[in-house]
Amino acid sequence: MAVSSQVDIADTQHTTQNTQHTTHNTKHTTQNPQPTTHNTKPTTHNTQHTTHNTQHTTDYKMNILDHIVADKRKEVDFKKLIIPVSQLEQSVFFERATVSLVNKLQHSSSGIIAEHKRRSPSKSVINQNLNVFDVAKGYEDAGVCGISVLTDGKYFGGSLDDLLLARASCQLPLLRKEFIIDTYQILEAKAYGADVILLIAAILSKEEIKQFSELAKSLNLDVLLEIHDEEELHKSVMPSLDMIGVNNRNLKTFEVSLDTSKHLSTLIPNDFIKVSESGISNIEAIKALQPYGYQGFLIGENFMKTENAGESASTFIKDLLKY
Template sequence: MDILKKITYYKRKEVSAKKEAFPISLLEQSKWFQQETKSLATALKKASTGIIAEHKRKSPSKPIINNKVQIQDVARGYESAAVSGMSVLTDTNFFGGSLDDLVVARQATSIPLLRKEFIIDPYQIYEAKAYGADAILLIAACLSAKELKEFSTLAKSLHLDVLLEIHNEEELQKSLCETVDMLGVNNRNLKTFKTSIEISKALASKIPQDFVKVSESGISNIEAISELKNYGYQGFLIGEHFMKTENPGETAKQFIKNLSNE
C-alpha cells in the first residue's frame, strides 16, 4: 500500500468516528464559524515573494522534523517574516499535527491560514471553518472529479479559499473547476516521497491563467523560486526548510529578505 492510500484508509476511519462524536451542528456553533475569512489567493496575487510557510512536526519520510518549537511562536515568527500565508498540518498519525494547532495559530496571528489535511469527506471542510482556517487543501489523487467539484463548491459557500493539489496532467484535467482558487503542483512523488521542481516546470504551461499557481515541496533556495516565477508561479509552499531549524520564523524572515533582494 503506497503512503497516500495508507493515510486515506486511516482518515476515513478517523472521520467516521468524529462525525458521530461531534456533528456538524456543533461545529457551526464555533466562534470561528461566523468569522470573516482572509483570502490566501488574494494575498498571493498581491505579494512580491508569495511564501506560504508551513508548520510540520514530522512526516512519513522524516519521523521528526521539529517537535520542540511552540506553534504560537512559529505563527508569530512567520507573520513577522511577512509570509503570504501559513499552512498548518492537522493530521495526527502521520504528521504529528492537530486541529488544536490550527486554533492556536489562529489566535496567534492574523495572516491567512491553510488547513493542510487529507480531506476525503465534506465534514472536514466544516471542521476547517470551525477551527479558524481561511483556506483548505484538496488533493486530486484522493478524490474523484465529482468530489473535487462538490467539495470545492462547499468550501466556497463557507468563504474558504481552495488550493487544489495535483501531481500530473491527468489530475490537472479533472481539477479545472471554477470553484478552485489556486492550483498547487506538488513536487513530491507521494509514492516514493522524492522531490523535484521539474514537475512544477512541466505542468506550468498547462495550468490556465485563471488559477493562482502554487509550487509545493522540495523548495529550499531562492534560486528555485526565481526560476519558478519565470513559469508563472505566484505561491511557494515551504515547510521543512524552515521547520528543521531552531527558529523557523527567523529562518523564514532571512529567506524572504534574501529573496526580496534578488
C-alpha cells in the same frame, strides 16, 4: 499481510538452510568436501532477502496514500459521533470573515506560504520542539503571505488544536493542510479558524472535488487543489477552485524535482493562482519557477528544521527580495 507472510517464510527458509549448512560442516570434519560451492547458497539467499526488503519499502511508498486515506475515513467517522455538524456550526469562527490567501499572493513580492509541520512519512521527525503559537507569530512578523498548518495526527504529528493556536496567534490566512475526504472536514476547517482548505486530486474523484470545493466557496474558504501530474490536472480544473498547487514530490518514489512544476505550468489555465509545493529550499528555486507563472511557494521543512522557524523565514524573505 501478504508481505509480512513472505518475510516470515523467507526467514524460515533461511533458518532451515543454516541448519543444513551446520550439518554439512560436521561432515566436512571427516570428509573434507569442497566448501566454496556450498557457501554460495546462503549468499544467494541473503541477496534474495535484501531484494525482498527493497520491494517491501517500495510497496510501502506506493501505498502510503491508501493507508492514510483508510485511517482518515475511520478518524472522520469517529469524530462525527463525538462532535456533530450542528456543534461545529456553533463555533465563534463560523461567522468570522475569512482572509483571502489568493489576494495576499496576488499582491506579494515573495509569495511565501510557510508551514508548521512536525514530521512526515518521507522525513520522519522534522522538529517537535517548536510551539505552533510562536511559529505562527514568527511567520507573520517575517512577512509571509500565509501559513499552512498540518492537522493530521498519525502521520504528521499535527492536530486541530494547532490550527486554533495559530488562529489565536496571527491574522494571516491559514491553510488547513489535511487529507480531506469528507465534507465534515471542510466544516471543521471553518469551525477551527481556517481560511483555506487543501484538496488532493490523487485521493479524490472529479465529483468529490466539485462537491468539496463548492461547499468551501459557500463558506468563503479559498480552495487550493494539489496535483502531481497531467491526469490529475485534467480531471480537476473547475471554476470553484482558486489555486492549483503542483507537488514536486513523486508519490511513488518520494523523490523531488522542480521539473514537475515547470512542465505542468503550461497546462494550468491562467484563471488560477499557481503554487509550487515541496523541494523549495533555496532562493534559486523560487527564481527558477517565477518565470513559469508561479506566485505561491509552500515551504515547510526548510524553516521548521531550524531552532527558530520565524527567524529563518525572515532571513529567507529578506534575501529573496534582495536577489
